[in-house]
Amino acid sequence: MDGVVLKQISKYYGNKLALNNLSFNVKKGEIFGLLGHNGAGKTTTLRIISGIIDNYNGEVLINGNIGYLPEERGLYKDEKVKDILKFFGELHDIPTSKLKEQIDYYLNKLNVSQYKNSKIKTLSKGNQQKIQFIVSIIHNPDIIILDEPFTGLDIVNLNLIKDIIYGLKEQGKTIILSTHQLEKIERFCDRILILKEGKAVKYGRLDEICKKTAYIEYLEDNKLIKYNLSHGEALQLLNDENIKNNIVKFEVRSSLEELFMEDNNG
Numbered sequence: 534m535d536g537v538v539l540k541q542i543s544k545y546y547g548n549k550l551a552l553n554n555l556s557f558n559v560k561k562g563e564i565f566g567l568l569g570h571n572g573a574g575k576t577t578t579l580r581i582i583s584g585i586i587d588n589y590n591g592e593v594l595i596n597g598n599i600g601y602l603p604e605e606r607g608l609y610k611d612e613k614v615k616d617i618l619k620f621f622g623e624l625h626d627i628p629t630s631k632l633k634e635q636i637d638y639y640l641n642k643l644n645v646s647q648y649k650n651s652k653i654k655t656l657s658k659g660n661q662q663k664i665q666f667i668v669s670i671i672h673n674p675d676i677i678i679l680d681e682p683f684t685g686l687d688i689v690n691l692n693l694i695k696d697i698i699y700g701l702k703e704q705g706k707t708i709i710l711s712t713h714q715l716e717k718i719e720r721f722c723d724r725i726l727i728l729k730e731g732k733a734v735k736y737g738r739l740d741e742i743c744k745k746t747a748y749i750e751y752l753e754d755n756k757l758i759k760y761n762l763s764h765g766e767a768l769q770l771l772n773d774e775n776i777k778n779n780i781v782k783f784e785v786r787s788s789l790e791e792l793f794m795e796d797n798n799g
């Protein structure tokens with residue numbers, strides 16, 4: 534079942550077309566990655582899904598309540614961690630005992646229990662980000678939208694956040710996250726969409742997208758033949774007696790990184 538569906542979304546800022554007829558769906562229990570370089574349209578897409586931007590063309594279907602981690606971080610710096618979390622939990626009408634339980638659970642999971650009574654401003658940037666992440670999920674939302682959740686985190690904290698996201702997926706939540714750092718989400722997202730100038734240039738399961746990543750050049754009757762092809766097709770060509778001795782260049786591009794660079798530069 535779909536948690537989120539976008540149908541032919543276009544968004545202008547003045548004359549600037551930021552999203553160009555963008556369609557995709559995200560299923561319940563799925564971690565969906567929105568990838569693209571700066572300015573590709575990730576934040577605009579996530580703001581539209583979250584309901585922050587409402588002047589756009591197209592249709593958005595949402596199946597549940599939303600938790601949102603915005604790109605621009607910032608919590609009330611003079612407040613204590615526990616008070617911030619309590620405040621946001623109460624905004625969502627979570628019963629007090631349940632809220633206390635949730636707060637302790639997540640603080641513990643993210644290894645920041647010791648800062649419960651500390652003011653936000655005394656925490657490191659990474660720890661502040663972890664608190665803001667907790668804010669986005671404290672009300673147990675069905676749909677979790679995370680704008681660049683991994684930026685600025687070291688590997689230990691990155692993995693702590695990933696573990697929680699993974700747990701939320703197991704609970705059947707719909708998770709959409711954006712990143713410009715492909716290596717952070719390889720083998721983590723179930724499906725991805727690569728955005729370039731507001732358009733989807735790739736969309737699907739990582740292994741499906743990565744399939745088309747072999748490149749071959751060979752000579753046939755003194756002509757140079759060039760192909761982009763799947764690994765399976767490449768294997769066939771490599772076993773072809775007429776071709777295998779005439780190969781000039783063969784590259785396996787198994788890393789999504791190269792694909793990403795290619796689509797965004799080429």
Ligand SMILES: Nc1ncnc2c1ncn2[C@@H]1O[C@H](COP(=O)(O)OP(=O)(O)OP(=O)(O)O)[C@@H](O)[C@H]1O
Pocket residue numbers: 546547549550551569570571572573574575576577578604713
């Ligand atoms: N409020 C705005 N007014 C005018 N143009 C905007 C506004 N917000 C975004 N844009 C433009 O729309 C395009 C998409 O921006 P968006 O922030 O969605 O991209 P992004 O992929 O999230 O980039 P980044 O990773 O840098 O945040 C960019 O060209 C940006 O300059």
